[in-house]
Amino acid sequence: MPEAEFRSYYGRPVLKAPVWEWKIAAYLFCGGLAAGASVVAAGADLTGRPALRRSSRLGSLGGLLASLYFLVSDLGRPARFHHMLRVLKPTSPMSVGTWILSAFGAGAGAAAVAEVVPRRWRGTWPARLLGRLARPLGVSAAATAPGVASYTAVLLSHTAVPGWNEVRDELPFVFVGSAAASGGGFGMLCAPVAEAGPARVFAAVGAAGEIVAARVMEHRLGLVGEVYREGHVGRLRKASEALTAAGLAGTLLVAHRSRAGAAASGIALLAGSALQRFGVFEAGVASTKDPKYVVVPQRERVDARTAPS
Amino acid sequence: MNRLYGPLDDVAGDAGHVEHPPRVGFFTDTSVCIGCKACEVACKEWNAVPEDGLDLLGMSFDNTGMLGADSWRHVAFVEQPRRTAHQDPAFAGLPTGPSGIPETAGAVEPRLEAAPRGGSELGTNPLPPGGPEPQELGMPGFSRPGDLTGPESRTDFRWLMASDVCKHCTHAGCLDVCPTGALFRTEFGTVVVQQDLCNGCGYCVSGCPYGVIDRRQHDGRANKCTLCYDRLGDGLEPACAKACPTDSIQFGELDELRERADRRLAQLHDLGVSEARLYGRDPDDGVGGDGAFFLLLDEPEVYGLPPDPHVPTRDAPSMWKRAGQAAAAFLLAGAAAFLAGGRR
Numbered sequence: 001m002p003e004a005e006f007r008s009y010y011g012r013p014v015l016k017a018p019v020w021e022w023k024i025a026a027y028l029f030c031g032g033l034a035a036g037a038s039v040v041a042a043g044a045d046l047t048g049r050p051a052l053r054r055s056s057r058l059g060s061l062g063g064l065l066a067s068l069y070f071l072v073s074d075l076g077r078p079a080r081f082h083h084m085l086r087v088l089k090p091t092s093p094m095s096v097g098t099w100i101l102s103a104f105g106a107g108a109g110a111a112a113v114a115e116v117v118p119r120r121w122r123g124t125w126p127a128r129l130l131g132r133l134a135r136p137l138g139v140s141a142a143a144t145a146p147g148v149a150s151y152t153a154v155l156l157s158h159t160a161v162p163g164w165n166e167v168r169d170e171l172p173f174v175f176v177g178s179a180a181a182s183g184g185g186f187g188m189l190c191a192p193v194a195e196a197g198p199a200r201v202f203a204a205v206g207a208a209g210e211i212v213a214a215r216v217m218e219h220r221l222g223l224v225g226e227v228y229r230e231g232h233v234g235r236l237r238k239a240s241e242a243l244t245a246a247g248l249a250g251t252l253l254v255a256h257r258s259r260a261g262a263a264a265s266g267i268a269l270l271a272g273s274a275l276q277r278f279g280v281f282e283a284g285v286a287s288t289k290d291p292k293y294v295v296v297p298q299r300e301r302v303d304a305r306t307a308p309s
Numbered sequence: 310m311n312r313l314y315g316p317l318d319d320v321a322g323d324a325g326h327v328e329h330p331p332r333v334g335f336f337t338d339t340s341v342c343i344g345c346k347a348c349e350v351a352c353k354e355w356n357a358v359p360e361d362g363l364d365l366l367g368m369s370f371d372n373t374g375m376l377g378a379d380s381w382r383h384v385a386f387v388e389q390p391r392r393t394a395h396q397d398p399a400f401a402g403l404p405t406g407p408s409g410i411p412e413t414a415g416a417v418e419p420r421l422e423a424a425p426r427g428g429s430e431l432g433t434n435p436l437p438p439g440g441p442e443p444q445e446l447g448m449p450g451f452s453r454p455g456d457l458t459g460p461e462s463r464t465d466f467r468w469l470m471a472s473d474v475c476k477h478c479t480h481a482g483c484l485d486v487c488p489t490g491a492l493f494r495t496e497f498g499t500v501v502v503q504q505d506l507c508n509g510c511g512y513c514v515s516g517c518p519y520g521v522i523d524r525r526q527h528d529g530r531a532n533k534c535t536l537c538y539d540r541l542g543d544g545l546e547p548a549c550a551k552a553c554p555t556d557s558i559q560f561g562e563l564d565e566l567r568e569r570a571d572r573r574l575a576q577l578h579d580l581g582v583s584e585a586r587l588y589g590r591d592p593d594d595g596v597g598g599d600g601a602f603f604l605l606l607d608e609p610e611v612y613g614l615p616p617d618p619h620v621p622t623r624d625a626p627s628m629w630k631r632a633g634q635a636a637a638a639f640l641l642a643g644a645a646a647f648l649a650g651g652r653r
């Protein structure tokens with residue numbers, strides 16, 4: 001692509017670079033993992049796969065706790081995190097997401113706690129109640145999980161950041177694919193091969209979806225596609241695709257007969273998913289630092305409108 | 310309709326204010342700006358905005374750089390190798406040169422690259438000393454280029470100066486995305502951060518299509534122009550408009566300002582200043598029109614303004630639809646995986 005001609009104020013950025021740090025990228029991954037694992041956990045619970053259920057419920061809680069840590073600590077005023085709960089604002093994906101995450105967290109958290117009640121308390125009535133509620137709560141988490149897995153795409157796209165805004169049509173599919181791949185991959189890593197069949201299917205479908213959606217996304221992008229292909233972000237995304245593809249191949253070919261193969265495939269899928277999130281995150285940040293990604297497409301729009309037809 | 314995008318007649322009413330005063334704003338006529346920065350100083354004084362560096366940045370007389378948490382007014386200085394339009398209308402049809410002289414932009418570039426946020430934090434912090442060697446820019450100078458070597462070598466030259474500010478958008482990206490309700494629409498139709506509610510999530514920073522609002526370092530909360538909300542309440546005009554010695558910054562009811570701007574534009578066009586244009590005046594633009602709009606003498610990007618911004622909320626319905634489809638696919642994949650696997 002030839003170097004775009006455009007004018008600017010001393011080459012300065014037009015937009016503010018996001019104040020969000022790497023923690024938000026880490027949250028995108030952990031939130032996706034929590035969502036994916038909760039679906040696997042509920043399925044395992046309903047189809048009699050106790051080891052898969054247990055590890056996935058714990059994985060879901062782990063992802064959730066890490067998410068909360070990353071989200072709160074990235075605030076300018078962490079002690080005021082609860083101000084998010086003052087309102088429910090449909091125009092703010094962060095507000096909508098806060099409530100989705102709260103609904104999800106209640107179910108996913110309680111279901112996971114039910115797994116780790118110490119033996120000597122099991123007979124007490126709260127523990128028995130929790131044991132009985134674990135299934136409906138786990139299912140409620142799985143029911144809200146699709147929201148957790150997909151809203152983060154709107155969270156990024158609902159900004160003026162060109163690298164995020166312009167991928168708004170495909171990003172939800174990239175992110176749910178990434179979430180399914182990591183959730184399924186986590187199940188493959190932690191549960192015995194005999195129980196992990198559905199986790200493998202879920203992971204494979206997710207990984208394939210992620211790869212295809214990411215390719216479509218990159219292909220369709222205009223000028224801002226540069227930030228997805230070049231430099232550090234380009235390397236991150238290549239590594240992500242390679243890991244996800246390797247994980248997918250391993251899932252299809254070896255994970256059903258080898259415990260080690262399943263674990264390795266699961267790790268590759270998790271790593272691929274994480275790098276995908278960091279890649280997309282960094283691409284957006286990079287797109288704000290060069291005025292070209294703001295000015296050139298907007299100038300083209302204006303010129304197209306004012307051109308004599 | 311039009312609550313998310315497009316023209317909106319009664320912004321304050323739409324936000325829930327019942328009996329409210331008319332919408333107010335700024336019309337900044339940059340053709341009479343003299344670059345004195347009285348607006349910047351008055352704003353800092355009145356609003357107790359912290360100092361954020363007094364360096365000259367190597368960009369003409371600009372020592373602010375960009376709007377930010379600690380700069381609520383920013384006077385841009387653009388030097389161009391062409392004449393001030395009204396001196397010689399014959400030049401009006403000629404292509405305009407790049408903004409800033411190339412040497413200047415070249416000197417700034419390595420420092421912009423060295424800045425953690427690409428320099429967009431300027432106005433909040435001075436640029437780090439970066440880049441190869443400090444460069445002798447030979448400026449700022451008070452003589453016109455070519456003056457010293459005799460009239461025959463004199464080049465055409467004009468200075469553009471413009472005082473930038475928060476646009477107080479009809480559909481404000483910052484306000485729409487704020488998850489705490491800290492950003493709100495006042496009864497005057499302006500957009501203000503409530504400091505006691507903001508938790509510094511930073512969403513507004515990325516929601517603003519103009520790169521205006523930012524999080525203040527060491528404080529952690531978002532800050533921007535309030536259009537002097539406290540002064541408005543007392544029937545006073547904002548500090549910057551009050552201080553502006555040439556009435557480049559005009560404060561008033563938005564409807565009246567728009568009429569005034571149209572008259573000024575027609576007047577300038579009559580005088581042959583064909584490059585004069587209004588920016589942010591049109592209620593049909595991507596943000597439903599700005600509460601603070603401008604008369605410019607070159608393309609907006611030359612002043613660091615986006616040529617055709619839109620509020621991200623415009624696409625909210627379609628984004629949620631796509632997210633819904635993706636969510637359904639995700640759930641379906643999970644359900645299908647377990648149905649196919651059967652019970653054990």
Ligand code: SF4
Pocket residue numbers: 475476477478480481482483484500516517518519520521522533
């Ligand atoms: S979106 Fe930007 S320009 Fe518009 S009101 Fe908010 S801070 Fe001001």
Ligand code: SF4
Pocket residue numbers: 483486487488489490491492502506507508509510511512513514530531
């Ligand atoms: S940083 Fe403050 S004002 Fe900005 S969106 Fe977050 S809570 Fe609202």
